[in-house]
Amino acid sequence: MLPKMVEIKEIIEESRDVKTFVLDAPWLRGSLPGQFLMVWVPDAGERPMSLSSENSISVKRVGRVSSKLHELEEGELIGIRGPYGRGFEITEGQSLLISGGMGVAPISFLAEKLDDFVALVGARTGDELVLLRKFSRGEILISTEDGSEGRRGVVTDLLEEVDPRDFSSIYACGPDGMLRRVLDLAKELNILERLQLSVERYFKCGIGVCGSCVLDPSGVRVCKEGPVFRGNEVFESEIGRYRRDASGRRIWYGGDSKGI
Ligand code: FES
Missing domain, CATH: 2.40.30.10 (Translation factors)
Structure with a gap:
């Protein structure tokens, strides 16, 4: 097309x-x-x-x-x-939003659709905190890695300040490492099915044809069945361990490339 x-x-x-x-x-x-x-x-x-x-x-x-x-x-x-692609499903009750880096783009769009939420928003520096005006309908907690605004650290550190079990839905978008920490916590708390996360992978076609965006081991296509998945759908996936580049080669986090 x-x-x-x-x-x-x-x-x-x-x-x-x-x-x-x-x-x-x-x-x-x-x-x-x-x-x-x-x-x-x-x-x-x-x-x-x-x-x-x-x-x-x-x-x-x-x-x-x-x-x-x-x-x-x-x-x-x-x-x-x-x-x-599949967007976030909006549910009743209070929501917890978690965004790291430019994950704030889709999460801020979601925040404009919700009436009751707590948002955890993280960036590397205060200068990189953007789109905060769109969170005015709820409560917002901020983290920066350099401590220039909000709590010093990464956004998942803010999870110490809330209890995810208190929320009917948890929505997350950000780097893979952040998503894996949220997945692991949701698993530990037995609330994986309440978690919806937006996943980023290399896309060529964007319409489910080329296979460049599949997640191992299920083969689910991020562009078609996602990019938003329920936590239980992707808990066992590659998220947080590796991703694939344009040629399909695995890029392991930590910089180690082990081939296809
Ligand atoms: S980008 Fe081609 S199948 Fe997803």
Whole structure:
């Protein structure tokens, strides 16, 4: 499927390295937190990007595609496919939200849909805390690795300040190591089925065809059956141990590459 060209209606500078791009794409109305777009940037390529609202993406400048996107101005065009994938399922009762790094993009979109929540939001530094304005409907606890804002440490350290068993749903998005710590804690507390987590993997097609995004050992496709999974669906998976690069080679956390 070819991307549809859409205009960038508005650009919001969230921090030195993060911008929100509001898109003129009326068919995105009704898209869900956790869903993603395949975004094609002219002269750079295509990447999956999580929605940070029904019609926006919030993107950190990290590689070729995102850097090129950051150079664009309001009124310029990009191509999009989607929205794709399974989003977060919203449930009754109080929710616990956990986001690390740019996991805050889909989690902040979710926060705008909920009335009763506690959010744990972590970043490396205070400068990298973005989209906090979108958490105004609930309570927010912050951590930074350098201690410049909130509690010093990683976001999962904030789990010492709440009891996850008190919440009807737990939603998480962030780096694999963070997701594994949340999975292990949910398993220990016997609440894996209350946990929904958004998983990131290398995507080529984004529509369930190429197999580049599968999780071992079940072979579930992150772009199609995910990117949001229940904790019990992925507890036994590779999350937190390794991921695959563009060629399908396993990249073990800790930098050790052991081949396919
Ligand atoms: S990216 Fe192709 S199957 Fe998921």
